[in-house]
Amino acid sequence: MKYFVVFLFLVTSISSLAQTTEIPTKISGTIITDNTGSPLANVNIININQVTGTTTDSKGNFELAVTQSDTLHITLLGFESLRVRVTNDWIKNKKTTIQLTQKAIPLHEVVISPYYLTGYLEIDSKLIPIKEDYRYSISGLGQGYEAGQYAPEAFGKVLGSIFNPADMLYNFFGKRPQQLKKLREMRKDDTVRNLMETRYDRETISLLLGVSQDEIAEILTRCSYSEAFIKSANDLQIMDAISGCYEQYKILKKK
Template identity: 45%
Template sequence: MRALLTLFLLISTTAIFAQDEEPELQPLKAVVVNAQTEKAMESVHVVNLTQVIGTITDQNGEFTVSAAVDDIIYFSFLGFKSQKIRVTNDMFKFENTQIALTELAYALEEVIVKPYQLTGYLEIDVKNYPINNSYQYSISGLSVSYEGGNKNPSAVTKVLGAILNPADLLRNLFGKQPNQMRKLRKMKEDDQIRDLLASKFDRETLTELLQIEKVDIEDILNNCNYSKSFITTANDLQILDAVSSCYEEFKVLNRKK
């Protein structure tokens, strides 16, 4: 009986250690093709969402990325529907695995052009020309500047308030997904991921990488006092840098409490 108990404990301990071990990464090779034409697609962005590693396909549509079984791989290319796949054992055994992307059909929306009639007099034309209402404020002693939003006397006060007293919502958002937020630094260090984010404005890749909703990203930046104009017009890389900066400041403030 004692021998059986010892054997059971040994097996249980081994199983626990096996669960704690990191999955072994292997080179995953495959090719991306156009689902309609079956032609190889060059320069498709390939991102391992689990490991936060990025690459692009070559002229033959081929790519190699480090991955483990059950990792999620994300494919993105302008004009095509983004796709996610889960890595299986068979994908390591057979290097000719094909990933097909489907082309999107875009409907052009009506564009209204608003002409600005210039008089030739600078003082008058300056008043009539549209102005971007996003403002950045630099605070002495801090290495980054802050976007204050609307131009009004309270803008700087709002910035200082955000630095000294983080909102409860901001704390909850960062606290909900601590593991995902740790990916921020890895994302910023990967050149391929940065290149992909710099070309995108839809927040789709960011939400996939961070595993948070688009509304959460907006709430984070709102509570860090970034203007609505910045939140809606910045590319995904600028948004990533803004969220990362906000998160780092939040951690510093939390340590002081």
């Protein structure tokens, strides 16, 4: 009788574990425009929960591994971004059609302000602003990017945040381990990295980390990245910068 109870307990435990651990299954879909029904190629689809991605082919079709209730973030330049929840019906039917709406983008006036040079080096050198930002090498990219002032001040802001519980940097890194784990996972998926390399809107990073674009700028400022870098860097560079700052934070905190 005792062995039967133990056996029954093991069977129940295995069954419970199987129910809670869903195995990803492949689904497919077609993305079209909402006004003409034309298929859209090169649409980016990111599974926010699994941190994997793919793009549509020339006929607007895609395939992606998901589990039920995963959220897909769908983006294409010139179209409104869309978030779609994976339903049980979608998994059963294996295929669905998704419509994207084209953006109405207003054109703003552009003012070009050239530097009026005199021809005298001593005068002209004072007219043109000179950036004093240090050049940093960001992991995995093999290039240098502006990253604020040189050490020790660069590390001072990170170090200061460790001993100040009210500091935003401390609160951000201390309370969002799962989001930062997603950020690290994004670096492993080539489709996601290629997408991030072409984006400058911070939308995907904001969604994954659960923060606003203003907070992203504040985080990078606290990590001593320059305003020029924060404004001009693509999303992949921003992602690597935040990841690098987090690694510095962990090392300094241990010390």
